[in-house]
Amino acid sequence: MRQIEHMTTTATLTDTRTFEEKLDLFAQVAVNVGLGLKPGQELVMTAAGDAAAGAAYYRASVKAGASLVTTLLTDDA
Numbered sequence: 001m002r003q004i005e006h007m008t009t010t011a012t013l014t015d016t017r018t019f020e021e022k023l024d025l026f027a028q029v030a031v032n033v034g035l036g037l038k039p040g041q042e043l044v045m046t047a048a049g050d051a052a053a054g055a056a057y058y059r060a061s062v063k064a065g066a067s068l069v070t071t072l073l074t075d076d077a
Contacts, residue, residue, distance in 0.1 A: 020052070027056035031064050039065025048074040 017025070031037050043061050047054030054071055061069045 020056075023052060023056045024059065027053070027060040028063070031057065031060040037061060037064045037066060040067050042066060042068040042070070044070045044072070046072045046074055048076055 031043075035043075037043060043066050045054070045057060045061075047057070054073070058069050058071060
């Protein structure tokens with residue numbers, strides 16, 4: 001929970017999004033803004049450890065219109 005103060009009013013906002021929803025949102029920003037992925041482009045990415053993050057980036061890339069998404073999985077061990 002976080003508070004936002006504006007002049008003399010204090011409001012409390014509760015973020016009710018799940019971890020997966022937040023991860024999907026972060027992945028969408030990373031793919032669309034950070035990478036600037038355009039429809040029709042191909043993406044090659046590496047993913048280590050957390051399969052949920054790799055899946056979120058995959059979904060965001062497909063949603064952005066990637067023609068091909070290749071994921072190279074690595075094992076930290």
